[in-house]
Amino acid sequence: xxxxxxxxxxxxxxxxxxxxxxxxxxxxxxxxxxxxxxxxxxxxxxxxxxxxxxxxxxxxxxxxxxxxxxxxxxxxxxxxxxxxxxxxxxxxxxxxxxxxxxxxxxxxxxxxx
Amino acid sequence: xxxxxxxxxxxxxxxxxxxxxxxxxxxxxxxxxxxxxxxxxxxxxxxxxxxxxxxxxxxxxxxxxxxxxxxxxxxxxxxxxxxxxxxxxxxxxxxxxxxxxxxxxxxxxxxx
Numbered sequence: 333x334x335x336x337x338x339x340x341x342x343x344x345x346x347x348x349x350x351x352x353x354x355x356x357x358x359x360x361x362x363x364x365x366x367x368x369x370x371x372x373x374x375x376x377x378x379x380x381x382x383x384x385x386x387x388x389x390x391x392x393x394x395x396x397x398x399x400x401x402x403x404x405x406x407x408x409x410x411x412x413x414x415x416x417x418x419x420x421x422x423x424x425x426x427x428x429x430x431x432x433x434x435x436x437x438x439x440x441x442x443x444x445x
Numbered sequence: 446x447x448x449x450x451x452x453x454x455x456x457x458x459x460x461x462x463x464x465x466x467x468x469x470x471x472x473x474x475x476x477x478x479x480x481x482x483x484x485x486x487x488x489x490x491x492x493x494x495x496x497x498x499x500x501x502x503x504x505x506x507x508x509x510x511x512x513x514x515x516x517x518x519x520x521x522x523x524x525x526x527x528x529x530x531x532x533x534x535x536x537x538x539x540x541x542x543x544x545x546x547x548x549x550x551x552x553x554x555x556x557x
Contacts, residue, residue, distance in 0.1 A: 363542050375488065375533060375547040380540075387541040423488060425545075434478075434545060438487035 334358040338424050338437035345414055345444055353409045353440045355424030361435075364407045365425040366399065368392070369439075375423065381407065414444045451534055451548035458556050463521040465551045467534030472515065476537040478545065479508065479519045483530045491519070491532075521553075529555045 337356040345351050357364050366378040379389040381399055398410045407426075411418055422440045427433040450468045457463045469477065479491045494501045494508045494517070501508045507520040521528055534548040 365542075365544065367545075367547075374549045375535075375545075377544045377546070380542040380544055382542050388544065434490065436480075436488040436490075 334435070336424055336426055336435050336437035338422075338440050340440060341438065342441045343443070345442070347416060347444055348413050351411050351414055351442060353411075353422050353424075353442070355407045355409075355437055356405055357407055357424065357426030358428075358435055359405070361426035361428050361433075363387075363427045363429070364399075364401070365434075366409045367423045367425060367436075368420040369423065370417075370420045378409075378422075411442075414442075416444050418442060419444045449534055449536055449546050449548040451532075451551045453549065454552050454554070456554040456556065457524050459524060459526055461524055463519075463524045463528070463553055463555075465519045465521075465532050465534075465553065467517040467519075467548050469515050469517060469534070469536040469546075471536055471538055471546075472512070474536040474538070477508075477510065477517050478535040478537070479506075480533040480535060480547075481530045482533065482550070488533065524553075524555050526555045526557060529553055 339354045364381040367375050369375045377390050379393045379399055380387045396412045400408050424437040425434050475496050476493055478493045480488045481491050482488055492503050492506050494510050505522045509518045531550040531552050533550045535545040538544050538546050
């Protein structure tokens with residue numbers, strides 16, 4: 333079964349540092365997403381991406397965040413200057429074109445110290 | 446409101462049925478989903494239901510949808526210790542590309 337792959341599985345970074353979280357969506361999928369889950373809380377939508385541009389973003393997705401699909405296979409989330417409150421599990425998801433096809437990666441746990 | 450709501454915790458004995466409840470807000474939601482998250486793992490799609498259905502059964506899983514009350518439930522028959530996990534209800538919200546809105550998750554504890 334095709335998978336969405338995320339790396340690294342766990343990243344520890346110092347406050348103020350830049351981090352890049354990486355995802356490889358399923359190859360024929362067209363829509364890409366980042367979600368995050370602060371420990372013990374809901375999974376929250378961050379951003380969606382289609383046709384090489386952001387389609388929708390939440391209030392959480394401020395100027396510190398950016399996404400990119402640099403080479404047609406990877407999909408990255410960059411946090412420019414991390415804050416303690418950015419500590420969370422970040423999930424990448426992709427779909428082809430149907431509502432039922434959301435596939436999530438296993439997540440990257442980001443810890444900001 | 447924008448929230449999808451779930452009870453936080455459910456404890457059952459092995460072999461019993463589990464029923465996890467969820468209320469959602471968007472009456473135009475076309476799809477509703479149940480995801481399972483095991484400790485330290487990602488989100489695994491368990492099942493989904495289309496809004497024109499009242500019920501969907503898939504092996505030990507039964508999903509019931511009450512559109513009038515915006516209430517969704519997941520019944521797990523013959524619950525096993527391997528079913529211990531967090532269960533998330535999610536609704537599809539249409540938009541430019543659509544997105545999922547999740548509940549806060551129900552922790553299911555299965556006692557032997």
